[in-house]
Amino acid sequence: MNYLKRSAPTAVAAAMSLMLLGACASKPATPEGVINARQQLNKLQASADLAVLAPVAIRQADAAVQEAEKPTKDQALSDHLVFIADRKVNIAWAQAQDKHAQDQRKLLTDARDAARLDSRTREADLARSDASVARNDAERARDEAVAARTAAEQERMAAEQARSGAEQDRLAAEQARNAAALSQQEAESANAKAAALQAQIAALNAKTTERGLVVTLGDVLFDTAQSNLKASSSSHLANLAAFLKSYPERGVIIEGHSDSVGDEDYNFGLSQRRADSVQGYLLGQGIAASRITTAGKGESLPVAGNDNASGRQQNRRGEVIITDAVTASN
Amino acid sequence: MKSFLQPEQWTMAAASHWLLVTTVLLSVMACSSVPAPVAELAAAEQAILTAEQARVNTYAASELAQARQKLQDARAAVVQKDMLQASRLAQQSKLDAELALARAGAAEALAVNDEMKKSTEILQQEMLRNQTGVKP
Numbered sequence: 401m402n403y404l405k406r407s408a409p410t411a412v413a414a415a416m417s418l419m420l421l422g423a424c425a426s427k428p429a430t431p432e433g434v435i436n437a438r439q440q441l442n443k444l445q446a447s448a449d450l451a452v453l454a455p456v457a458i459r460q461a462d463a464a465v466q467e468a469e470k471p472t473k474d475q476a477l478s479d480h481l482v483f484i485a486d487r488k489v490n491i492a493w494a495q496a497q498d499k500h501a502q503d504q505r506k507l508l509t510d511a512r513d514a515a516r517l518d519s520r521t522r523e524a525d526l527a528r529s530d531a532s533v534a535r536n537d538a539e540r541a542r543d544e545a546v547a548a549r550t551a552a553e554q555e556r557m558a559a560e561q562a563r564s565g566a567e568q569d570r571l572a573a574e575q576a577r578n579a580a581a582l583s584q585q586e587a588e589s590a591n592a593k594a595a596a597l598q599a600q601i602a603a604l605n606a607k608t609t610e611r612g613l614v615v616t617l618g619d620v621l622f623d624t625a626q627s628n629l630k631a632s633s634s635s636h637l638a639n640l641a642a643f644l645k646s647y648p649e650r651g652v653i654i655e656g657h658s659d660s661v662g663d664e665d666y667n668f669g670l671s672q673r674r675a676d677s678v679q680g681y682l683l684g685q686g687i688a689a690s691r692i693t694t695a696g697k698g699e700s701l702p703v704a705g706n707d708n709a710s711g712r713q714q715n716r717r718g719e720v721i722i723t724d725a726v727t728a729s730n
Numbered sequence: 731m732k733s734f735l736q737p738e739q740w741t742m743a744a745a746s747h748w749l750l751v752t753t754v755l756l757s758v759m760a761c762s763s764v765p766a767p768v769a770e771l772a773a774a775e776q777a778i779l780t781a782e783q784a785r786v787n788t789y790a791a792s793e794l795a796q797a798r799q800k801l802q803d804a805r806a807a808v809v810q811k812d813m814l815q816a817s818r819l820a821q822q823s824k825l826d827a828e829l830a831l832a833r834a835g836a837a838e839a840l841a842v843n844d845e846m847k848k849s850t851e852i853l854q855q856e857m858l859r860n861q862t863g864v865k866p
Contacts, residue, residue, distance in 0.1 A: 480818045487825035494832035501839035508846040515853035522857050 457492035627673035641685035672696025767817035777827035797826035
């Protein structure tokens, strides 16, 4: 109260001076530079998602702008306050943007992780699919290898069979050649035998008749009414024995014949005895009895007339028929 | 004031700044009744240092350069014994430095986001390519 009482005149004077000033000076205007700062601040505050991110900076910016908006005549002070307001508004903006960017990073991280996961999943699928393809390829290759091996085996077997067939053919050809050689040898041998036979037949004075080879043993072998062989006949009969030894498959039929002199029964007996005598000789030479057949024909089969000595001599004879086989004795 | 700086953050430049400021202040105080804006100058200095350490140069070089210029002007004003101007310049320097820091932070955050968007797009593109059957 004391203060008020003492300073009352001063206060009155001050009030008066203020009124004077207000009357004669133009009212100080709001600094123009702050208008931009205010607009920027309003924009930031109006931005719903940014305003909440930098509340402290915005409050400080708001205070600075209000301070700068106060009308003053001090131009330097006004410029200074406008500068401060401008910087604080810009700082608030930058901080809000920084915070906003950091907030968005969470979403970006999620998006990138999702993309990465998709990519990995995709890669894994691809890898699996690749592996599956590779497995299929491997299986196919294995099948092909098996098939190739089988085919090779079959070819090998076919080649083996062909080789074996060729071998058989070769053997068959060999056999055929051998057989041909053998048959040729046989043929040669047969020819040789035939030639030998012909030679011996010639030596025996044999004649080929419809009954076979017939060797006629003339009466030179026997004396009249005798059945014993003459000693001179042995060389002739020796040829026959040799022939029979050379051809053991052949047999002989020995027939005795006589002339018509004397009793017919006697002649028959004589011819039989003469045949037996030749047989005896052959048996003595080692010819088997089974190969020899004898028959006495008597005077029934004359080869000449009995009315002269020459004819009777021809009729007194022995005939040896050489048969092809032992069994063909008749 | 020293508490703003950690001991390991002391550099020759900072020490010389402090020495200059102190010398100027002492001389001013000796022959004038108006005190020098010590606190404002120190705050500006600190803000610049913080911005420098945050490697603001990359994203907000012009703001930081302006802050340095204002601080220099403030010191010149002290020498001129214009303490009011010195105080205002120091305050402006500090705000320039703070704006540099804030803008650098925002720019860096946006750059990181852009990088992430790009990598996501690349992944999606690769995936689309893979879906068309082209093997990576």
